[in-house]
Amino acid sequence: MSEASFTLFQNTVVGIEVILYACCLTAFFCPYMAGRKRGHPADIIKMLTVFASYSIIYFFNMAVSMGALVSMFSVIVLLTLTAKYLGMERESALFMGVVFFCIRNLSSLAVASVNFYTGRHLVKGEEGVERVLRNAALNFCLVELLQLVLFSALMYMVARQLRKCRMGLHIRELCYLLLTPVTGILFVNILFRILIVTAGELSIQLYEQYPVLIGIVPVAAALFYAGILVTIISYQKMMGLQEEKERYFVEQQQVHAIQERMAEVDQFYDGIRRMKHEMKNHLTNIKGLLESGDYGGMGQYISRMDESMDAFEFSIKTGNAVTDVIVNDRQKAAEKQGIRFRSEFTYPESERYDAYDIGIIVNNLLQNALEACGKMRQGGRYIFISSRQRRKFFLIEVRNPFEGEIIMDADTNLPISTKEEEPFGRQGSMHGIGLSNVKREAEKYMGDVDIRVKKNEFSVTVMLQERRQV
Incomplete structure (x- = not known):
């Protein structure tokens, strides 16, 4: 060479x-x-x-x-x-x-x-x-x-x-x-x-x-x-x-918020009990209006009673006070934004589930669905939550439409938040932490989170398994 x-x-x-x-x-x-x-x-x-x-x-x-x-x-x-x-x-x-x-x-x-x-x-x-x-x-x-x-x-x-x-x-x-x-x-x-x-x-x-x-x-x-x-x-x-x-910290905040909301609901139930005690007075007033022939005043009085009773009534009943509060609050928030809300959620009959764990899961899923629908500029907006129990397994599903595209994290199998992100894709928003908390709660019950995207519909299914009694 x-x-x-x-x-x-x-x-x-x-x-x-x-x-x-x-x-x-x-x-x-x-x-x-x-x-x-x-x-x-x-x-x-x-x-x-x-x-x-x-x-x-x-x-x-x-x-x-x-x-x-x-x-x-x-x-x-x-x-x-x-x-x-x-x-x-x-x-x-x-x-x-x-x-x-x-x-x-x-x-x-x-x-x-x-x-x-x-x-x-x-x-x-x-x-x-x-x-x-x-x-x-x-x-x-x-x-x-x-x-x-x-x-x-x-x-x-x-x-x-x-x-x-x-x-x-x-x-x-x-x-x-x-x-x-x-x-x-x-x-x-x-x-x-x-x-x-x-x-x-x-x-x-x-x-x-x-x-x-x-x-x-x-x-x-x-x-x-x-x-x-x-x-x-x-x-x-x-x-x-x-x-x-x-x-x-986020989980504790959510539990604290639910507990505060439960305290408000207890006050509502106290109001209902007080109203029952005052029912005799109401009937006396109605009887007096009837005897005086003031049918218009009697009608207004009864309407005000109906409105007072509606304030203490949940339109959706799930079978548990914690999930009653969360689902009804999210329904009212959806209606304010013009989002159709449908619920077929029923709290599991088994006592081996913690109500606050289920509440955190439902709260995060519905909050994410509200955020996704809130970002939509056109098209039918809806949120559908359902549940079903199969022997020792309890499934929670939430479906909602979305706009744009969803990028899945290869490591966590969770969507990457579309909000402002920190370096290396670290999610700095509560939205990103929310689904992580859902997965964390599911793992407590040896469960998992399944996310599916079909056309413009986002579906999350959370599977929970009854915990053994200690």
């Missing part, structure tokens, strides 16, 4: 490497880019944007040799600036870009020891420039392949960890998460500059003077990688605890 052929071969391998790394970067960003459906033209354009951001800059670097750090910085800045178009927050794009390049640098550092060892054995003892260049090309190809395989494995583990828990990044959290990967990038670049020292025509490798570095350098790279994973995992645990606290 001639020197020209070796240079051509080396440039070809580097070009292929640029394309492969651009594909890896696109695959890393793809799950976090907001879009419609996989394969939709708009999503394909977004993926091509990420791919082009990397490949164009690095091919340009091959032509003008502007430096690895400059290329890396350019790609990260470009991805951060186009984050809004990609459907991501800038903090998220910045974090993911830094993590990507840090792992690439660490994988390169980890195989540097292999490169030194294999390079010496493949080239050592060879005679002739062509054979030396041929073996050097073989070593270069094997090292680059090993680095790519190692990088892919490390990226897969990080991407898998990131998908376990959605994160909301603010400036303080971003600085905390970037500390380790930024330090790793700087450490790798500094170390690469001192591993090979050139003095005139003489090139000295630090590995030759300190052979122990052959083992220490990969260990240092592994420790930096472990630091990145530990930082992500610890932050996710903190976020998980925070989300659990928020869900618990």
